[in-house]
Amino acid sequence: MPSNFRGLPRRIVRALRRGLLGGSNQVGLAVSAAVLLGTALIVVQLLILGWWLGAAGTLLLGGAGLVLGVKTTKTALRLARVDRQLRDGIKTTGHAAAAPPQDGQRIDAHSAASRLQAIGRVELDVVNPSAKGRQAAAVDSDPLRPFRLYAATRGTVAAPGGAAPENGSGRRIAAIATPRLAARLNGDFSVSALRPGLSLAELEASQPTAVVVEEDALRAGAWYSALQAGGTGLLREIFEVARESRERGIGFYVVASDTLELSSTTLRGVATHVVQPDAPPAAVPGTDGAAAPSLPLLEALESHAASQAVQRSEGVSR
Known part of the structure; x- marks a missing residue:
């Protein structure tokens, strides 16, 4: 058989695909017209023969076929439109990647x-x-x-990596802290404040060796409501800072308050270390009688938490 005839079925299939999916509704209209005309001729013939029930059944089948044909045409047109959009998107992406x-x-x-x-x-x-x-x-x-x-x-x-610290000249610390804790840390550390909406970028710019979050600082100022039901966006940002701290291998300290709020426990759960206001100072035992290593940041945080607890207790007693 000649090759032209052997390739004829494939050509017919390609022609039908182009007609149905090529964005033109001419084939769909032709099919719908053929279904409508064929149904009408059969119904007329059945009515002439007196086959009323057959004519009614044929009319129903023809109507159903016409509806299906219209829906199929619409679906084909939509698929063709989506296919063109995808192709255009791929071409646009390729050109954008190649452009300098x-x-x-x-x-x-x-x-x-x-x-x-x-x-x-x-x-x-x-x-x-x-x-x-x-x-x-x-x-x-x-x-x-x-x-x-x-x-x-x-x-x-x-x-x-070279952003100038806001205060101090020692070890770099990024903090969400009250002015009192920030002033206490500034004597021995270079403290950079983290602000809502900028915290991840500021963490990248300051390159700290530790991150400190004080719960009292989340009850006023820019971070207000982070521990409440209406502050889920702020709390999510703090969680992003905690995740970034873990990936960098730096400590994420939470200075707890003696007042629990809705998300206090959740925040403490992502901390490397939680500084409790009424807890004894952390003791790191030495080996073979050697002196315990110094933990200046942790000691400063514990001292601040203890002083805050004393002030609150004195205020209550008064």
Whole structure:
């Protein structure tokens, strides 16, 4: 058999696929017209023969076939539209990857300098394009949002790893602390405050050796309500700081208060060490009679917690 005839079935199949999925509804209209005309002819013939029930059944079957044909055509057109969008998206992505990056337009997620000093440009995807009402405005979160905000406010003057500490000149500490604890730590440590919305970027910029979170600092100021039901966003950000601290291998200290709130126990559960206000100082035994190693940060936190507890007890007694 000639090759032209052997390839004829494949050509017919390809032609039908192009007709059904090529974005044109001409084939669908032709099929629907054929079903409608064929049903009408059969019904007329049955009526001439006096087969009323057969004519009614044929009419029902023809109507059902027509509805199915219309739905199939619409489905094919939608599939063709989605296929074109996917192809266009792949082509656009390929061209975007091949184009050279422009200054200030792209952020390298693996480069600290780029993340902290480039605002970049982001286009967030809508979570559900077919949603209505308020849900229609929901978009995916931007994982680099803290770094973009840092770059817009401080990143142009601060270099990663070289950001000047806000206070002190000793070991670098990142803290969410009350002014009293911050003043106490500033004597021996270089303390950098963590702010809502900027905490992850500030953690990257300051490169601390420990992170301190004081529960009393979460009851006032910018971090207010982080331990309450309405502060889940703030608490989630603190959890991100705790996760980043674990990945860096640095301590995450929580200075507890004598007042429990809704999320106090949850916060303490992610801490490397919890400093309790009424707990005795941490004792690290030496070996072979040697002196225990010094823990200046932990000792300073325990001293602060103890003094706070004494002040509260004196205030109650008065």
